[in-house]
Amino acid sequence: MVEHERNNHTVEDGQPSLDALLAGDERAFEMLVKQESPRLFRVLIRILNDEEEAKNILQETFLQAFLRRDTFRKESKWTTWLYAIGINLARASLRKSKRLSSLGDQDVDRMQPSFAKGMFVESPASWDPLKLTEHSDKHEILYQAIDKLPEDYREIVVLRDIEEHSSEEVANILGITSGAVRVRLHRARHALRAMLTQHFEYEKHSAG
Amino acid sequence: MKPLILLKTLFGFAPNCQKVTDFLADYVEGTLPEKTVKQFEEHIGMCKCCGVYFDQYRNTIDLMKEGKDVKIPAELAEHTMSFLRKNANFS
Numbered sequence: 001m002v003e004h005e006r007n008n009h010t011v012e013d014g015q016p017s018l019d020a021l022l023a024g025d026e027r028a029f030e031m032l033v034k035q036e037s038p039r040l041f042r043v044l045i046r047i048l049n050d051e052e053e054a055k056n057i058l059q060e061t062f063l064q065a066f067l068r069r070d071t072f073r074k075e076s077k078w079t080t081w082l083y084a085i086g087i088n089l090a091r092a093s094l095r096k097s098k099r100l101s102s103l104g105d106q107d108v109d110r111m112q113p114s115f116a117k118g119m120f121v122e123s124p125a126s127w128d129p130l131k132l133t134e135h136s137d138k139h140e141i142l143y144q145a146i147d148k149l150p151e152d153y154r155e156i157v158v159l160r161d162i163e164e165h166s167s168e169e170v171a172n173i174l175g176i177t178s179g180a181v182r183v184r185l186h187r188a189r190h191a192l193r194a195m196l197t198q199h200f201e202y203e204k205h206s207a208g
Numbered sequence: 209m210k211p212l213i214l215l216k217t218l219f220g221f222a223p224n225c226q227k228v229t230d231f232l233a234d235y236v237e238g239t240l241p242e243k244t245v246k247q248f249e250e251h252i253g254m255c256k257c258c259g260v261y262f263d264q265y266r267n268t269i270d271l272m273k274e275g276k277d278v279k280i281p282a283e284l285a286e287h288t289m290s291f292l293r294k295n296a297n298f299s
Contacts, residue, residue, distance in 0.1 A: 045278060118225060
């Protein structure tokens with residue numbers, strides 16, 4: 001059968017059509033899986049830091065989307081809904097495995113810049129540009145730092161700064177306001193900057 | 209901080225370091241009003257602490273943007289579809 005005939009009702013503008021997805025059409029879901037798997041997998045692996053579990057949650061996400069498609073509200077995008085399912089399943093997985101993030105809200109507070117009368121209390125330690133450009137493990141250092149963040153901060157950093165979803169999309173996926181996304185993102189970046197400083201600052205030489 | 213910007217800050221004609229740090233996310237996003245952008249950039253240009261802090265804040269974001277470089281397992285979509293065919297009752 002000619003492709004465009006076969007997919008006539010399944011595809012709209014290169015996307016699986018909403019009607020076909022809601023009808024539980026296999027070809028529409030196949031298209032959705034092909035299009036969204038890499039992005040969703042990247043989000044899940046950064047949140048879970050476990051490739052096997054990210055694969056399992058990815059499969060479960062699409063299955064849940066299929067089983068619960070009747071509950072989809074048309075005012076949001078299908079992909080936003082899909083990501084919300086994936087994030088919720090990832091949270092449940094983290095709770096079940098009791099793999100808690102190593103930092104709490106108070107640690108994030110501590111890693112915010114401190115000011116007295118509007119001025120920095122301490123000058124920020126400079127980063128060594130050579131370390132930043134040539135550090136072979138710089139991405140691994142970043143991922144480990146992201147993994148230490150509390151889950152609600154980690155999710156925002158992954159969706160907003162790594163996957164570059166808009167603040168509004170992230171707010172819809174997580175069910176919070178855009179303002180809350182912006183505040184949490186800003187705080188998470190401060191915390192990450194502080195953690196990265198431990199790796200990228202100039203070597204400290206002792207006086208003796 | 210250089211004397212000129214320090215004076216402006218003290219007399220309330222320019223944002224102080226804390227305010228400038230609050231503006232970082234909106235500056236990076238390009239959502240600050242033009243007048244505030246000018247004040248922000250003037251401060252960053254003259255205040256060593258804020259200059260260093262801003263560079264690190266931006267480098268942190270840039271490093272994250274490179275974070276898309278994840279090795280996608282072979283046949284990820286195919287395996288997911290096999291799972292769905294087994295467990296979903298497709299129409």
